[in-house]
Amino acid sequence: MRKTQLPSPASNVTIKDVAEHLGISHSTVSRALADHPYTNAQTKQRVRQAVDKLGYVPHAAARGLRQDKGTMVGLILPELQNEMAVVMAQTVAANCLKAGLQLVLAVTGDDPNIEYQHVKALREARARGIIITASPGMLDKTVELLRSIPTTQFSRRHALLNAPSVSIDGEQGVFGATQHLLQLGHTRIAYVGMDVDKSTGAERLAGFVKAHKQFGSRLDPTLQRLGPAMADFGRAAVSDLLHMGKPPSALVMGAGSMTMGALMSLRQAGLETPGDISLVGFGDPSWYALWSPGITAIGLPMFEMAEATTGLLMRQMTPGAQGESKSMTHIKIESRFLVRGTTAPVQKRSARRRA
């Protein structure tokens, strides 16, 4: 079977082929393509035509080898399930586009080995920068690798990694939510959130504790349920809470996925908010507002966070700001407490159990 002569498929056309076709040297072609200052305008024209005609496609690897830098930016996240992750991806994608870079998305599932693998690949590709939500058990070698790449931490902050960060003020957020409930007269408030091995988990729990202390309210350890950030854990934890001898009259959720689970559990138990129990959700997916009677929530300024993170990374990637001059920036963004319909003053009779 003879090869058809379509210009596009199997294009191994190089800069030399173009040069030969035009009877000029390949370095002239290179210059023309790069819009080099001292290049004949007419030559440029001819080169562009030849390029089109022959279907020449530059070889990124060759260029990357010469210039010792790649064209990508890495975004390393534990998962994509929450809205925040999606907003991050969108924002970084938009900025990459503007900068002519490619976004490499990596999902770790919080597995330190997978995390290492991604960072390594990015480093090998001479990635321009990395935005990462560090896994709790990040490997030393990963940290080391990261030190040689402009890095910005997002959401979680690793103790040993000396890179700027952007995170939510989870303590303030949960504190506000708890305070709100306390002021509403609730005394048995439960907190369902993430394990303290994640910095975010620890902070949010701290906010819960702090609010109780500050209001002189007694803290019942059995009302705190910590686990993985998954809907199912939230569901199970809330179910369990509802079956206690003295169930809580209010719920503060410490993660978006868990809020989903809480809703499932409540629905299954046939309980209503805020009639039977008050609820403060975490995060603010658009449907929270739609839910009747509207879910009271710890709202995250997602776009603001994403922009801040991307901005921090871009700054590091710009030649000027690098080196010794970079003062470490750690941005903490406050959540906005959104009072809607799922919280109300404590009822006389406690929440009834079952449907």
Added chain:
Amino acid sequence: MRKTQLPSPASNVTIKDVAEHLGISHSTVSRALADHPYTNAQTKQRVRQAVDKLGYVPHAAARGLRQDKGTMVGLILPELQNEMAVVMAQTVAANCLKAGLQLVLAVTGDDPNIEYQHVKALREARARGIIITASPGMLDKTVELLRSIPTTQFSRRHALLNAPSVSIDGEQGVFGATQHLLQLGHTRIAYVGMDVDKSTGAERLAGFVKAHKQFGSRLDPTLQRLGPAMADFGRAAVSDLLHMGKPPSALVMGAGSMTMGALMSLRQAGLETPGDISLVGFGDPSWYALWSPGITAIGLPMFEMAEATTGLLMRQMTPGAQGESKSMTHIKIESRFLVRGTTAPVQKRSARRRA
């Protein structure tokens, strides 16, 4: 300021440095690292140690140049707002990880120029494969470029691009929903969906029309509202529909984002489902089931679709299956109709307007 001698930062250590350090040839190092069959085990050991000690990091571009292939797979989507996009990204990410490839995520906003830019960059990087939801106005040069890369189309299908595809059977889905409503006695059913310039938009509308024809029900053109796949369009369209002299008694939504908008509009108008009006949503985000009374919906087997798409791409990327032997595969996946609480038999009095 003298440079500290940490092995990691500013690592320009090459394979030659490692060789020199060990007093051997650089090709031996290369072989050791590549686990070449005829290599002394002890040498391998020493090489690995030296690599660790010197902080050598392979240069992906150099390797890529030699082997004329990159390490990435592109996922090109119009947006990330819907759950399907997230599931796709997750699935592709998981498969890339297994294959040791990197996922490059590109968001086009359905802009043909941006789309071209992304495809071009991927082609230049010698990407291993691409999964794409083609924009309605895809440029010819984009199509041409795509022909030289293993490509799989997802969701939408471009007429001129000769690549396998996976898509939802939108016609079947909307047909089923409409039929359901028709059988419930509804005669004034509105359809709010995407413009017909997208293949998906055209198909879904076709399902709506087909159901009416098949059931001998009259089709009122004023009950069809087509526009961009955005929540706001859905909201506006439904509001408008509700203010008609003779408003519809049921709504079939042709896009997930629009369903969100419809819910907003209904809430704003103070109407209840299914009491005042019946509603069939599109897609099936997890909160549909939670919504009381549960949103009746055209459910998409998202994981199945994502797996099928990825599988199709992987097959093309494997040496064996390429070339003339590839019979074009177009997979059409049926939606699952989920009857929940927002649809009911038509009421005697039509939906009242306003709150």
Added chain:
DNA sequence: ATGAAAGCGCTAACAT
């Protein structure tokens, strides 16, 4: 304004 030539870091013959 253009050509000639060197070399980026790696792999893969080809020797030995």
Added chain:
DNA sequence: ATGTTAGCGCTTTCAT
């Protein structure tokens, strides 16, 4: 089992 050598396609001096 290891060393030598030749490029991969490009950018970039250095000449001219």
